[in-house]
Amino acid sequence: MNKKVLILGGGESGCGAAVLAKKKGWNVMLSDAKAIAPARKALLDNLGISYEENGHSKDLLNDCDLIIKSPGIPETAPLIKEAISKNISWEDEIEFAARYASGKTIGITGSNGKTTTTLWTYDIFKRAGLDVGLAGNVGKSWAAQLAEGDKDYWVLELSSFQIDGLRKFAPDVAVLCNITDDHLDRYQYKVENYAKSKLSLLEKQKAGQFAIINADDALTQKYLDRALISSTIFEFSVEKQNTAAKLNADNIEFHLTTNSLIMSIHDLALHGKHNVQNAMAAGIAANLLNIRKEAVRESLQQFEGIPHRLEFVASVHGIEFINDSKATNVNSTWWALESADKPVIWIVGGVDKGNDYSSLVPLVQEKVKSIICLGKENHKILEAFSGVIPTIVETASAKQAVETAYQLGKKGECVLLSPACASFDLFENYEDRGNQFKEAVRSL
Template identity: 45%
Template sequence: MDTKQKRIVILGAGESGAGAAVLAQVKGLDTFVSDQGTIKDKYKALLNQYGIDWEEGGHTEEKILNADEVVKSPGIPCDTPLMLKLKAQGTPVISEIEFAGRYTDAKMICVTGSNGKTTTTSLIYHIFKSAGMNVGLAGNIGQSLALQVATKHYDYYVIELSSFQLDNMYKFRANIAVLMNITPDHLDRYNHCMQNYVDAKFRITQNQTPDDAFIFWNDDPVIRRELARHGLKAHLYPFAAVKEEGVIAYVEDEHVKIDQPIAFNMEQEELALTGTHNLYNSLAAGISANVAGIRKECIRQALSDFKGVPHRLEYVASVRGIRFVNDSKATNVNSCWYALQSMKTPVVLILGGKDKGNDYHEIEDLVRQKCRALVFLGLHNEKLHAFFDPMGLPTAEVQTGMEDAVEAAYRLAEKGDTVLLSPCCASFDLFKSYEDRGDQFKESVRKL
């Protein structure tokens, strides 16, 4: 078939879908976009600007089932009736990242993991940018990779990848792959089978060659167990908090040290980000930059002046001696564990939302040790009550929204405490996104 006549259908017209549509159109493909919901005005304007045919509020099956290939939004589950029809007739379904990767020869630095993805991705991008590299930021943050490939030219892309994006990636190759950790998350999308989720994360290493790098946290028991199963060809760069056999990056004598490929060290107290979880983020970012050949002075400077990521342990304000911290990006239990672990004061914890098959045992000890009180914020808080009520802590039940949750937490807190929004859950029961949830938290705190 002449590629000019190849029909590409894009399902979902958010950031990734609209970007994929522009790239398909620019490359001369017969392009159609279909969204079950309402397309945001900015994406409609983009599609119209490029003369792309689109529909919203439902899928016209005859316009979709005749596709040569479908680019699927990561948010669409694989078991919807339309997806099952496409599968039954053998239509290839790929992700926007897979599609974009065909049209660029830029080097790809890809980051995944249950926690730390956004901070590590942003930190790597900051180091590359500070060093004067021609670099784009894509994936779960920034502009879609496809839109950048269609409209710009970069030598490097730093890409945050979710398991959903990795699910539909087949030939895409990460020159540098970073795997932060693997803890239970999104199990509702993986038939409540942890191994399915683990396999999705390890897809970041597929297609890697001996010229490529695989950077990972050496102390993660799941990653350690899986290494042998995946026949990895890339050069391995394991990191850990302290020096141990096999690791190439660690802390020793209060210095961050990276042994390969080029010896690097800096004082740990110079790192802009504090806490154990951020040490891992800094090590992974430092190795990535080191592997890419960025000068030591540039890495050191960028690791010391990075400003952090919104909604990730973000200090908001202090009101009458009570600190408020926005960790809305903590959409799973392990993220909340890291947040609680970093707290130095008694905590009033706001948690709840759309449960993804969570197991709260992981934070049980930290809640007992650190929490003065709990605020359950969600439409369905029964599971939270069942797990946490037996601890005997004061609790507040809020189903109405963020302002009431912040006021309840404020009433329960004492001078010197921290009110921590670290929800353990997705935001979609009461909010548009974790960003919306965090923004409402900050706004509500400022109204106190």
């Protein structure tokens, strides 16, 4: 082949694309504006892949046939704009990986619940004994895994950033969990732009493919009317009855085939209205690909959930500590507060992504006793809740936040880390934030 591919970004996505491209005969160059982790440099060195770090050289685009960029790099980045001006094609790792995948694909996106739904769907397929891989926005990059070998099925979590980098690829089954105000800083602070990104995954599908959507989600339904979708749509709902999965009293009912499945919500491994919806989406996806219902039922009853999402950490002198660090937007935190059944000491804050906290005010009034800010810039939180909650404390570390919460708490109350914000002001990522929170709780 000997065509030159330029990989922009030396993280999980970029290095994965570089490994796959090298194996498929491309002439690979990887460039990162920042430092590349030592382990990733060792990987590139072992494979003989050229790379540079801490900046892009001026002649980087010379003789370049294709650019694969990491999803965190926007189309407006100077190097991408220069490539466009020179008619050099670009795409993201998911699109590039799809060239070399032949298995059935399930692509799952949404502002909230996509990781849980992705892992739940993957769990169903594993329990059914199928040859299935897990990739995308969770775990190891799809490209890196395809360099090792293909699978019969791939369950992919897809962020809006990853969807933006797609050209032709569309999953055989697409799941849109919901649309809420998230990542608006990337979308000109316009929810319609963000919604368009999410729905474009469905618009890329063809007749004969399937789309699964949330009939209860107002923004999904609003912008669905503006989308051009050729695939067959199946809906799930906890409020409506004419859907592929519905709630009838306390029972979830799946009615896609004559071999329907009915099970009590009390038998679900994960509780809360949002997890009923996640279970419905995963169950429909499995049903559409003819997974035996015994595997679906077993998974819905036994799936263990994911770290950092409403994760019970410990009970210290009767005070529960819950790690919901993965709640990086307002809607995700809304679900966490909605599911609380004890007075809450709420730890919130971080990098604001254009948040509007007004939707949380009624829940906060009803359920929250005290607020602890965990971030460098808390003015929007203080502005939103100063007249609502009498006790608001600012802290600068997970340890300080946990110790303050413990001092404020009483037996029978709950300390909930549900930040509604990104983590990059004080932490490496939401996992680091959650892990530091858990460590601080265990040190009490």
